[in-house]
Amino acid sequence: MPRIPYVPADIAEPREIVDAIRARRGGTLLDLDRMLLNSPALAAGWNTYLGAVRTQLTLSPKLRELAICGVAILNRAEYEFKQHSPHFLKGGGTPAQLEALREFERASSSTLFDASERAVIRLTIEMTRNVEVRDETFAAAAKVIASEQAMVELVATIATYNMVSRFLVALDIHART
Incomplete structure (x- = not known):
């Protein structure tokens, strides 16, 4: 409850x-x-x-949902992960990728993900775990994201879903099985 x-x-x-x-x-x-x-x-x-x-954002749905699912796993917000898993698949993610996201920090080196996805994973990890992002991590993500607008949207999405997951976890809102 x-x-x-x-x-x-x-x-x-x-x-x-x-x-x-x-x-x-x-x-x-x-x-x-x-x-x-x-x-x-x-x-x-x-x-x-x-x-x-x-x-309403220009950020790719797959990259958006990849970041959201990653935040959910890193923050132990199972409710968030269950809500967004179908959106990740609908956005172009595969079932194998979705399963790999369960070990999100290891996914940054997985061959299941392309260079842009791995860059998003690394950015998500640093923003979620450390808040501060290393210049090289930011530059790697910015290199593979379509535009400055999409990069701002990616950072905002990661920040937003950290807020969501923290709300869910603090209030003990869980996914129903």
């Missing part, structure tokens, strides 16, 4: 916020949403911001 109770799954108010979250989620509320709705203002901002990160 989470450390703070979820709001009811059939919550209807505040209607504008609940409806916006349901619209982004295809009609349902995830446990994450039900926790966030303990603070409607937080839930509204989160929904808008995470919606943009997930659907």
